[in-house]
Amino acid sequence: MSISKAKELEKKLTELKYREEIEEAERLAKKINLPYIDLSAIPINPDDLTILSEEKAKKGNLLVIQKIGRVLRLAVKNSEDPQTKQIIKDLQKQGFECRLFITSLTDLKKGWKRYAAIARAPKRIPLKDVFIIPQKELKEFKKSLQTIEELKKTISALSTTRLLTIIIAGAIEMKASDIHLEPGEKEIRLRYRIDGLLQDIASFPIKEYHFLLSRIKSLSDMLLNVHDVSQDGRFTVKISEDQKTETAIDIRVSVLPSGQGESIVMRLLGLAAVELNIEKLGIRPELFETIKTQISQPNGMILTTGPTGSGKTTTLYSCLNYVNKPGTKIITVEDPIEYKLKGITQTQISRRKGHTFAKALRAIVRQDPDTLMVGNQRRRKRKDSCSICPNRTSRIFHAPHQ
8 A cells, every 4th residue: 555545534533433422422413412613613712711721621621711701611522521620620629610512522622732832933022010991991981880870780791801990990080098808698798988988889799709800819919829818919900091191000819718718908009199299188287397397317216107098108208208318318118109209219018929018128228218118017025126216326216007
């Protein structure tokens, strides 16, 4: 037999085997009442494909073929296979709704080859800590959602990214200082702090919350698989007015484990940070003169105290802006950095990476600072000493840890 005839015979046998696989897959689909799908005719989004790793996809004989909101469409060889069922169960625990389609093993193998194409593709620069909201969306939000009731109705039918957009856009439009997401037994409670008071905004199903929590954690550079300890982070919301103009709002995020799940509080910092002018803080004239005198001293220490939301951070940054002159070196140690200031060196604590207050301060005193601002104070048993001040010669602004 010639080589060409052998190849032709091999091709026919392969096609015959493939047709038998398809018929077997169609019979199985009919038997278990699931639709059959031909993957060769289905375009697959690379981002959707990577929801499952190649290793897991092959282990479970399945493939993610499409993601629409919280719904995953999965092509599987056999939905009753134990490993397939376990992977589907894991996806459901993450909050996904899985819709199954039966396909042949050959089609799955062709689909798995697309992982190699993704690996060869040039890496995109991730915008992990940036969340972009077009100015157009803010205007549409303002027109279409005039009342809290309209907002409540809208939330239930949104994708995760759209839900976060609406929540943040609502807070911006209502001039809220904080966004509270509080899990209950059956619902998530959304509240805004407006003019110092918490206002109930809406409730939505817990199922929606798993996606929202993961999205916020990812943006804030938090650990996604940690649910039993508190975490802090931050991200930036950029409101794009056109291709060249953007307005940035910093959001500080706190995640706290509770009996019903993880509670989230997001503080909007950018709106309050437009002007950090000490003269516009509303301090009584006699106190204002005292403060200006004290922060202008060449050495010493100032402690700033007060309950959460009382304006400690805004006061401290306003003072730093006041003393920020060309001839001075100012360094801050914060957890996290709340406002970004020009001409000031700011360092953020990362306990995960071992960059603690103590280590940061030991390094900073070698940087020859004129002014040092420390974001938190830890108490010791001795009342006459501060545990985070290795150097008393530089002027230090303290914001006590709450």
